[in-house]
Amino acid sequence: MEILKYIGMGLVVIGAIFLFLGALGIYRMPDVYNRMQAGTKATTLGAIGLILGVGFMQPEWIIKTLIIIIFIAIANPLSSHALARAAYRNKQKPYMKNKVDAYEKVVYDNPENKKEEE
Amino acid sequence: MKKYLAIFLLLIVGFYLIQAFNLVPFGANRVGNIDDESTVGAYYLKNTVPKTSVANVVTAIVVNYRGFDTLGEVTVLFLATTGLGSILFRKRKHGEEEERVLKESSQLVKIGSRLLFPFIALLGIYVFIHGHLTPGGGFQGGAIIATGFLLMLVAYKNYKLGHGALTWIESLAGITFAGIGIWGLITGGTFLENNAFPGLGNVNDLISGGVIPIIYIAVGFKVAAELTGVLDILLSIKPNKN
Numbered sequence: 001m002e003i004l005k006y007i008g009m010g011l012v013v014i015g016a017i018f019l020f021l022g023a024l025g026i027y028r029m030p031d032v033y034n035r036m037q038a039g040t041k042a043t044t045l046g047a048i049g050l051i052l053g054v055g056f057m058q059p060e061w062i063i064k065t066l067i068i069i070i071f072i073a074i075a076n077p078l079s080s081h082a083l084a085r086a087a088y089r090n091k092q093k094p095y096m097k098n099k100v101d102a103y104e105k106v107v108y109d110n111p112e113n114k115k116e117e118e
Numbered sequence: 119m120k121k122y123l124a125i126f127l128l129l130i131v132g133f134y135l136i137q138a139f140n141l142v143p144f145g146a147n148r149v150g151n152i153d154d155e156s157t158v159g160a161y162y163l164k165n166t167v168p169k170t171s172v173a174n175v176v177t178a179i180v181v182n183y184r185g186f187d188t189l190g191e192v193t194v195l196f197l198a199t200t201g202l203g204s205i206l207f208r209k210r211k212h213g214e215e216e217e218r219v220l221k222e223s224s225q226l227v228k229i230g231s232r233l234l235f236p237f238i239a240l241l242g243i244y245v246f247i248h249g250h251l252t253p254g255g256g257f258q259g260g261a262i263i264a265t266g267f268l269l270m271l272v273a274y275k276n277y278k279l280g281h282g283a284l285t286w287i288e289s290l291a292g293i294t295f296a297g298i299g300i301w302g303l304i305t306g307g308t309f310l311e312n313n314a315f316p317g318l319g320n321v322n323d324l325i326s327g328g329v330i331p332i333i334y335i336a337v338g339f340k341v342a343a344e345l346t347g348v349l350d351i352l353l354s355i356k357p358n359k360n
Contacts (some may be wrong), residue, residue, distance in 0.1 A: 071234075071237070074230060074233060074234060075230070075234060078226060078227060078230040078231075081224070081226055081227070082223065082224070082226075082227050085224055089221070
């Protein structure tokens with residue numbers, strides 16, 4: 001069972017690294033969407049790595065940790081999606097050095113949304 | 119003249135306040151010393167588990183030693199909901215459908231919240247069923263269930279809550295709480311007598327602690343129904359167009 005322990009430790013370290021990168025991204029990124037990407041994508045992987053690592057270190061907890069991981073895998077991208085969508089609809093402009101805003105056509109060419117703006 | 123009367127009354131109140139404070143020995147620690155049998159904290163810690171066979175001392179104090187107070191708290195919550203409903207009540211024209219102010223959510227949010235809702239409700243139920251064993255209880259479990267309903271209300275613009283069902287759940291839970299209290303009086307004990315109903319059982323069993331788990335389950339249902347009603351009322355208000 002020593003091997004499982006070391007695998008778990010490795011996973012915890014990977015998770016911690018990704019969580020750190022997420023925090024760094026929130027600090028460094030230029031606009032809402034990039035920050036949100038750092039704060040949700042990186043932390044999803046970080047949290048999953050961390051929790052799975054704990055599950056490997058304590059094998060009797062593995063089922064509980066898997067349930068938590070499923071919950072995070074559903075809830076975290078979902079909430080970031082909803083937040084990003086709400087931010088765009090409230091006219092938070094993306095960072096324009098990217099020069100591409102593919103979502104603009106989807107939102108503003110839709111007749112329903114034009115009605116809402118009036 | 120009025121001024122002198124006020125000063126006189128204040129002097130009387132102040133005199134009795136000082137008298138009351140003089141009853142407490144200056145600088146004495148009346149709560150913290152666990153070995154001192156005369157303090158209330160030590161009494162609870164020593165006697166709760168043998169007398170009520172409830173592992174969670176906080177729950178035993180909230181629901182049993184001060185159960186009457188909790189009944190009052192639940193009533194306050196009920197009154198708050200009623201007040202909110204009566205203040206924010208909007209007269210609808212005949213046949214007008216109730217409409218929420220939120221915009222339609224995306225398909226992903228809808229499906230995801232439908233997936234998550236049963237698990238959130240399950241967690242809430244778990245929290246209030248195990249209120250006498252683990253941290254948490256009726257209020258917390260009810261709040262968790264209400265967050266599940268909040269998710270559904272945010273995701274679905276036309277999500278309908280059965281107001282009749284909410285009222286029934288709330289009333290039945292309240293009646294259960296008060297009825298258990300009166301049952302204690304009928305069986306010859308006090309109001310909210312602990313060992314009146316299913317017996318005490320063993321510490322750390324799911325069915326143990328007399329009426330405490332039953333009361334907490336009733337409180338959980340009541341809080342969930344009330345908070346859900348509050349959320350529904352708040353989400354149905356239309357902002358002024360001007």
